[in-house]
Amino acid sequence: MSGVSLKCGDCGTLLKSVEEAQEHAELTSHSNFSESTEPVLNLVCSSCGKPCRSKTESDLHTKRTGHTEFTDKTSEVTKPINLESPHSSNSAPMDVDAQPEEMVVPEVDQTLVQELEGMGFSTARATRALHCSGNSSLESAVNWIVEHENDADIDQMPMVPASCKNEPPKPSLTEEEKKAKFLELRERARKKKEEEERRTEREKEKERIRIGKELLEAKRIEEDNERKRLIAFRKAEKDEEKRALEKIRKRLEEDKAERRRKLGLPPEDPAAAKPSEPAVEEKKSVLPIKPVTKAEQMRECLRSLKKNHKDEDARVKKAFQTLFTYAGNVVKNPDEEKFRKIRLSNQAFQDRVGGLKGGIEFLELCGFGKTEDGEFLFIPREKVDIAVLNSAGKELQSAIENPHFGVL
Template identity: 75%
Template sequence: MAGVSLKCGDCGALLKSVEEAQEHAELTSHSNFSESTEPVLNLLCTVCSKPCRSKTESDLHTKRTGHTEFVDKTSEATKPISLEVPKVGATAEEAVTATTNQDEEMVVPEVDKKVLEELESMGFSTARATRALHYSGNSGLEAAVTWIVEHENDPDIDQLPLVPANTKVEAPKPSLTPEELRVKQQELRERARKKKEEEEKRTEREREKERIRIGKELLEAKRIEEENERKRILALRKAEKEEERRAREKIKQKLEEDKAERRRRLGLPPEEPSVAKPAPVVEEKKSFLPIRPATKAEQMRECLRSLKQNHKEDDARVKRAFQTLLTYVGNVARNPDEEKFRKIRLTNQSFQERVGALTGGIKFLEICGFDKIDGGEFLFLPRNKVDMAVLNSAGSELDSAIKNPFFGVL
């Protein structure tokens, strides 16, 4: 079978003529060509009649235009290849004619003349405008301009398109009148507006769902935090109760040991368990136990606990009262010789707001050694009654009450 194409031995490209082989060699520097019996494909698009010479080219055309139907006319256009080199000096028109005659006659496709004139008035060349109208399927001015924008970097953008002369070209679609064009544009704008409104509504719904989800997560996190805090407080109360129980047991054991020691010193025999606990009522047994008077520290602690319990609805005010009392006690402890720190006017407005108006505030100072003088107008701590141990104990109790968040709660 005679050769119908030239094949590049370096890249495998099929070429229709010697001229195409020369152009390919100039572009790629390939020089290994041979005749081939494999024809160059001639796939015609059934929509716009664009010829495609390979499957890759037809796929690219489909991607750009959406046209998917092609007619294979390879067998009709295949002819033995001529190995004669075109004459030097031949015009481009003669070269195109010679190449075209090898396949079949090619002509410029018909396009909508009115739209063509509009494109030319916009500054586009005749070749570019004709090419855009042809490959956009004569769909109108807007489609042609869009095609030009998308293909402005094509190397053949300013070449007239050619189609086989015997190809039936669909009659160009009539262009819209100005009034129809305005109506069409209004419809497109209205459609775009509705689409934008729907998109905004959808976005707003998504945002609302996200806000609801975040709100639920925050509420759940807050509930878990409150539950953990409640468990922590219960555990702390349980630990304090256990500590109190152990302290009572130690005191009871100490009392029993002291009692046994006293009997030993008096020369009495150890008390028998059956004798030590006859059958008296619990109240009668308690009456024989020695009652230890409360220490100053215990009195202060109870006074502060009572102050907080009486004003538990205003925690900030209670804390401020504790800090004020700590300031009074600290000033006296640091400057025991300064009378101004050992004398407090009860009618002072600042003192009344911070300490005097709270139940237990003045009592705490009295436990520290302050006495009322001048008909109850002043609280005064005489220098000879300044007890540093009592003041240090008062400072410790106040510091514990301020720093312990559960002070007075149990």
């Protein structure tokens, strides 16, 4: 069998022509070539039609695109190699009077151009890379960019004669060099992406910490205010009780002195004979005597509901259970509007809650409010307070389980 390729004795690369052998020698300085009967592979991808000249190149293509099916067309393009080197003397003489040939942008694969633009490269850089790397693959273009990234004209749109528009130059890197450059660029891109993700995560974490601190501070202020209101309420209660006791004591002393006077007995103490001072008018507390916390308000509301319907224990218990279900549904599904909206005209609602005095008032303490048309009880998503609803659940559970609730 006659020779169908030239084999480099230094690296084992198979070449299809003398021209390729000359280019290989210029790039690698290898000079040991011999004629070989082993053909240069022509493995064509069944999915995209890309030809691969070696098993290594097909493996790289599979790794990049996921295409695994290749058609072996080596026999169709294999032909005896011509060992005669082309002579420059056979070329046509140059016409000195010829007009300058028109320069145009070379044609390249626009799909690969878009992929390179997606990686952050400019259109001019992507076009130049594809043209100079043979317009064969994304890996070749990326490798060329890595190799020539410091060139002064890398971001200038390449121009070629109109007659050479569809003849891109041959790539200047070997398959091994291309693979190494591609892996290097991919590693740099991976590291850049990881750094960007870490930076984004740090920013998110800072934002989460800031929001957490603001929430904690708001909660602390609310607790301080609630504690101050409770202290003021307790103090007002004590003052009220003290005034009541003093008033009762004075009335008892007056009654005792009056009885001794009627019986003709001398007063026990000369001070007791003095006319009693007019009773000091009771001063009302400036603070309302009512529950301070939401939990206390809810408990008082439930007590009133049971007292108002003391002869309907079964109905009251059913109302408590229904209110417990309403609060629990909102806690479990705060984003679901159907659990935050109650139709007032619903017969089941009226029978269980709406028809009882205090039922709607308890829902309003949980955050529900009547809509403008008065048709619904509704709690907006931004006004859902899980802590208040949990307190409502605890009070309802206590009212359901305690048989003496509301009796005293």
